[in-house]
Amino acid sequence: xxxxxxxxxxxxxxxxxxxxxxxxxxxxxxxxxxxxxxxxxxxxxxxxxxxxxxxxxxxxxxxxxxxxxxxxxxxxxxxxxxxxxxxxxxxxxxxxxxxxxxxxxxxxxxxxxxxxxxxxxxxxxxxxxxxxxxxxxxxxxxxx
Numbered sequence: 001x002x003x004x005x006x007x008x009x010x011x012x013x014x015x016x017x018x019x020x021x022x023x024x025x026x027x028x029x030x031x032x033x034x035x036x037x038x039x040x041x042x043x044x045x046x047x048x049x050x051x052x053x054x055x056x057x058x059x060x061x062x063x064x065x066x067x068x069x070x071x072x073x074x075x076x077x078x079x080x081x082x083x084x085x086x087x088x089x090x091x092x093x094x095x096x097x098x099x100x101x102x103x104x105x106x107x108x109x110x111x112x113x114x115x116x117x118x119x120x121x122x123x124x125x126x127x128x129x130x131x132x133x134x135x136x137x138x139x140x141x142x143x144x
Contacts, residue, residue: 052110
């Protein structure tokens with residue numbers, strides 16, 4: 001009878017230990033779920049430059065009055081990049097496609113652009129465009 005009373009006495013402690021184990025397991029499940037959720041939501045389609053669709057070549061037009069580097073499309077159309085940011089200050093959510101891009105004559109790139117209306121340029125070699133996507137192919141075309 002004493003043994004039964006002792007077992008009844010220690011039973012609440014064993015239940016507490018089981019409940020702690022269940023809570024610990026529950027915490028791990030919740031933490032794992034949060035990590036998976038964070039990884040899934042962190043990868044947005046905006047991070048992938050899938051909108052870059054137009055092949056172009058960087059050309060140095062500094063010899064023409066008021067010009068600098070331009071993009072020449074495969075059909076020969078010339079695009080002047082319009083730098084809309086003042087002192088590299090970007091609005092929230094705005095991305096600068098020229099970050100870490102080095103202009104070099106003959107460099108092959110893939111771009112996407114929007115024609116800028118109502119703004120004039122001294123160069124007048126082609127359309128003034130806002131570059132929305134820029135992928136450097138790492139290939140430099142040698143001058144022929």
